[in-house]
Amino acid sequence: MFSKVLVANRGEIAVRVMRACKELGVRTVAVYSDADKHGGHVRYADEAYNVGPARAADSYLDQEAILDAARKAGADAIHPGYGFLAENAEFARNVEESEFTWVGPSSDAMERLGEKTKARALMQEADVPVVPGTTEPVESPDQVKEIADEYGYPVAIKAEGGGGGRGLKVVRSEEEVEEQLETAQREGEAYFDNASVYVEKYLEAPRHIEVQILADHHGNVRHLGERDCSLQRRHQKVIEEAPSPALTDDLRERIGEAARRGVAEADYTNAGTVEFLVEDGEFFFMEVNTRIQVEHTVSEEITGLDIVKWQLRVAAGEELDFEQDDVEIEGHAIEFRINAEKAAQEFAPATGELKTYDPAGGIGVRIDDAVRQGDEIGGDYDSMIAKLIVAASDREECLVRSERALAEYDIEGLETIIPFHRLMLTDEAFIEGEHTTKYLDEKLDRERIEQAVEKWGPADAGGDDGDEEVTEREFTVEVNGKRFEVNLEERGAPAIPVSGNSSGNSASRPPQAKDDGGDDEVVVEGDGETVTAEMQGTILSVEVEEGDEVASGDVVCVLEAMKMENDVTTQRGGTVTQVVVSEGESVDMGDALVVIE
Numbered sequence: 179m180f181s182k183v184l185v186a187n188r189g190e191i192a193v194r195v196m197r198a199c200k201e202l203g204v205r206t207v208a209v210y211s212d213a214d215k216h217g218g219h220v221r222y223a224d225e226a227y228n229v230g231p232a233r234a235a236d237s238y239l240d241q242e243a244i245l246d247a248a249r250k251a252g253a254d255a256i257h258p259g260y261g262f263l264a265e266n267a268e269f270a271r272n273v274e275e276s277e278f279t280w281v282g283p284s285s286d287a288m289e290r291l292g293e294k295t296k297a298r299a300l301m302q303e304a305d306v307p308v309v310p311g312t313t314e315p316v317e318s319p320d321q322v323k324e325i326a327d328e329y330g331y332p333v334a335i336k337a338e339g340g341g342g343g344r345g346l347k348v349v350r351s352e353e354e355v356e357e358q359l360e361t362a363q364r365e366g367e368a369y370f371d372n373a374s375v376y377v378e379k380y381l382e383a384p385r386h387i388e389v390q391i392l393a394d395h396h397g398n399v400r401h402l403g404e405r406d407c408s409l410q411r412r413h414q415k416v417i418e419e420a421p422s423p424a425l426t427d428d429l430r431e432r433i434g435e436a437a438r439r440g441v442a443e444a445d446y447t448n449a450g451t452v453e454f455l456v457e458d459g460e461f462f463f464m465e466v467n468t469r470i471q472v473e474h475t476v477s478e479e480i481t482g483l484d485i486v487k488w489q490l491r492v493a494a495g496e497e498l499d500f501e502q503d504d505v506e507i508e509g510h511a512i513e514f515r516i517n518a519e520k521a522a523q524e525f526a527p528a529t530g531e532l533k534t535y536d537p538a539g540g541i542g543v544r545i546d547d548a549v550r551q552g553d554e555i556g557g558d559y560d561s562m563i564a565k566l567i568v569a570a571s572d573r574e575e576c577l578v579r580s581e582r583a584l585a586e587y588d589i590e591g592l593e594t595i596i597p598f599h600r601l602m603l604t605d606e607a608f609i610e611g612e613h614t615t616k617y618l619d620e621k622l623d624r625e626r627i628e629q630a631v632e633k634w635g636p637a638d639a640g641g642d643d644g645d646e647e648v649t650e651r652e653f654t655v656e657v658n659g660k661r662f663e664v665n666l667e668e669r670g671a672p673a674i675p676v677s678g679n680s681s682g683n684s685a686s687r688p689p690q691a692k693d694d695g696g697d698d699e700v701v702v703e704g705d706g707e708t709v710t711a712e713m714q715g716t717i718l719s720v721e722v723e724e725g726d727e728v729a730s731g732d733v734v735c736v737l738e739a740m741k742m743e744n745d746v747t748t749q750r751g752g753t754v755t756q757v758v759v760s761e762g763e764s765v766d767m768g769d770a771l772v773v774i775e
């Protein structure tokens with residue numbers, strides 16, 4: 179086993195990995211950005227290194243800075259967690275070629291599965307059903323029409339480098355082929371540096387089922403059953419569960435075995451997930467995620483296996499010590515993502531101080547988090563601050579226990595989607611397990627979300643507790659980019675003043691023309707309006723053109739930030755006089771997007 183592992187991540191997943199390290203007797207190294215000096219993962223680690231400014235591209239994505247920290251710490255392996263560099267085959271290769279061990283699949287396996295047509299061909303080779311379509315890229319509208327004639331409309335045009343909903347275009351008739359093909363190619367180029375696209379039959383309302391895999395360097399591949407992640411909002415999972423309420427035992431067995439064959443064909447090692455679409459009792463391969471996933475926890479709960487510990491063991495060369503038949507699925511587990519978001523306002527990110535943080539507990543309740551009361555939750559990274567995982571002997575008990583746990587979970591000072599989760603536990607489609615991937619975006623009534631927030635949301639007064647007498651205080655100092663904790667005992671008046679970010683005007687936002695609950699920052703100049711970016715991100719789509727008439731509240735573009743899609747709306751009506759940005763462009767907070775006069 180390794181003696182020291184660097185975790186190239188932050189937040190709950192970094193702590194999750196470090197917990198596994200601790201149980202294996204492995205020392206842990208955190209990396210952190212300037213925005214995370216007080217982060218939970220930094221508190222948990224044995225040592226921590228600053229890798230740069232808040233912007234992820236300058237810190238958590240800075241390969242050299244992370245390798246540098248690993249060298250300084252004398253680590254012998256690097257675990258990437260999820261997100262950031264986790265699925266970057268180039269980084270995996272750089273780690274492989276360094277003195278450190280990469281805790282993940284080989285860069286070769288990552289590349290084999292990263293390009294979608296390659297992965298489809300490989301799965302077909304292993305007798306894994308794929309959605310009918312092409313295993314070669316297509317270039318002309320005629321090729322698309324040919325396939326559509328064979329399978330019927332609608333068809334999906336997908337970017338070769340795509341995933342998570344980006345670069346996916348649905349074509350419903352022959353007239354749309356040309357335009358959608360061009361859009362898919364343009365998006366592929368903008369997001370993945372790859373204009374190559376392919377075509378599949380489009381399934382209207384599939385379920386998202388994924389199989390957890392573990393594979394070692396001795397030829398053993400095991401599956402840990404499936405997860406149902408059908409409850410998604412704009413390709414963001416919000417609730418995941420295992421096992422799926424929608425599969426028969428026969429289908430479950432066949433999907434699990436298909437996933438095993440598929441990753442074996444790819445010479446895959448470590449943990450991974452094979453994603454499928456399931457419709458009308460049939461399943462089709464979609465893609466492989468070559469990382470540990472957010473929702474791995476529910477598989478752990480129903481199998482009793484510690485997937486992260488196995489990632490470390492397998493990377494260190496150990497052999498999986500159980501057969502497929504030894505994997506027993508017991509009971510039911512549901513994961514609720516505790517996101518700092520305003521559910522009633524299109525799930526816009528919420529920031530602020532965690533004035534109260536008192537998570538649920540008791541039988542069957544697991545909390546994976548990296549925050550504690552008093553933490554400041556900023557907008558630099560994704561909005562998930564914790565995960566609530568509830569396990570019980572069956573789904574029915576799990577739903578009741580979930581209600582109890584969500585009601586216990588007490589968070590003040592920062593809005594979360596707990597009220598939304600509580601709503602889902604009263605929702606017939608969810609309770610019956612009948613929801614498909616279309617449910618949240620197309621079926622659920624928004625008014626019900628508003629009512630849920632009103633009923634279970636923050637009781638808007640954030641009661642001030644008053645400051646307690648401080649006798650011993652902890653300080654964090656950074657010397658040459660390494661973090662140290664210093665305890666200071668003092669009597670009487672504090673020698674070092676307590677910094678004043680405890681309440682009140684913490685955010686410095688420009689005044690808004692009208693406060694109707696919309697959270698888009700708007701700078702009003704004279705009669706016109708410049709709609710600006712509320713956060714750093716990528717323009718997913720531009721919804722208006724110069725000359726368009728828009729009304730207050732209209733969506734002008736969709737901005738993606740840390741995997742969240744955010745509608746950017748106007749505050750006032752008028753004529754669009756300037757469209758400053760285009761699809762695929764990166765913007766910084768405060769950048770002008772569209773001008774309306």
Ligand code: MV4
Pocket residue numbers: 309334340341342343344346378379380381382384385386408410413455464465615616
């Ligand atoms: C599909 C599909 C239907 N038919 N492909 C969305 C994410 C991307 N990785 C693949 N996605 C889809 N591909 C075919 N041929 C429907 C989706 C899809 C989806 C898939 C899983 C979970 C949620 C989804 C929401 C919308 C669309």
